[in-house]
Amino acid sequence: MPELPEVETIRRGLLKYILNKKMVGVEVSCEKSWIGPLDFAAKVTELRRFGKALVIDFDNKKSLMIHLRMTGQMIWQGEERYAAGHPSENFTAELPNKQTRVILKFENGILFFNDQRKFGFIKVLDTEKVEEEPFIASLAKEPWQMTADELYEIVKRHKNSPIKAVILDQKNVAGLGNIYADESLYYAKVHPKTKAGKLSKREVRMILEGARKVMTASIESGGSTMATYVKADGTKGDYLEKFAEVFRREGKKCGRCGAEIVKIRVAGRGTHICPKCQKEK
């Protein structure tokens, strides 16, 4: 599932191709993937991100809010191709194909919205009302927007919950998905099952620091894009390799202490830890 850093990667990647360019038409092949009128032609003035929602603003005072959900992808095809989102064969496949839900036609290329499982969608909004949209209005602060004291206050309010559940809850922290929750807790040497109330202020500060570091590293590595999916020699890569220390590394050695990384279940989610660095309190 594309997480916040992946959506930020898409925003930055698409800027280069569509900012100040005119969108000339829309084609929709799945009704639930497009919410709004179909007669849409205007020039892009800005690309913004709110949590995991990408917002494209246009000079007709309208905006497109894009949710990728489980399997959404944005694939630009102009003189060159840029693909990002849920990594799959579509990054390099012929387009449109049977997973293409919406086609945004621009004066200089085509932006495909592909979504295998159809949970994602694009919604037309008035630009001045974007921040009133319920999903956006209810977003908590992102790790970059909150102080360690603010996170400590949130943690204390959920003292009987495992810390992983607290930081995964989007009402507490926006954009910290499963990958980044595991990596932040590993960074802070905190066991994900630790009751939030048992954490010191210093541990909470380290979790926040870890979240910022690993999310920044993911954005800087290019997230789940075509460039990380297909390596220069044509083989398939995995963007997690660029920054993940524990996520999907079960059976491999901890980079800090050499112990074997294991996969457990916490808060109903597959969770990766180093049992030696992250002791349960």
Ligand SMILES: [Zn+2]
């Ligand atoms: Zn370790």
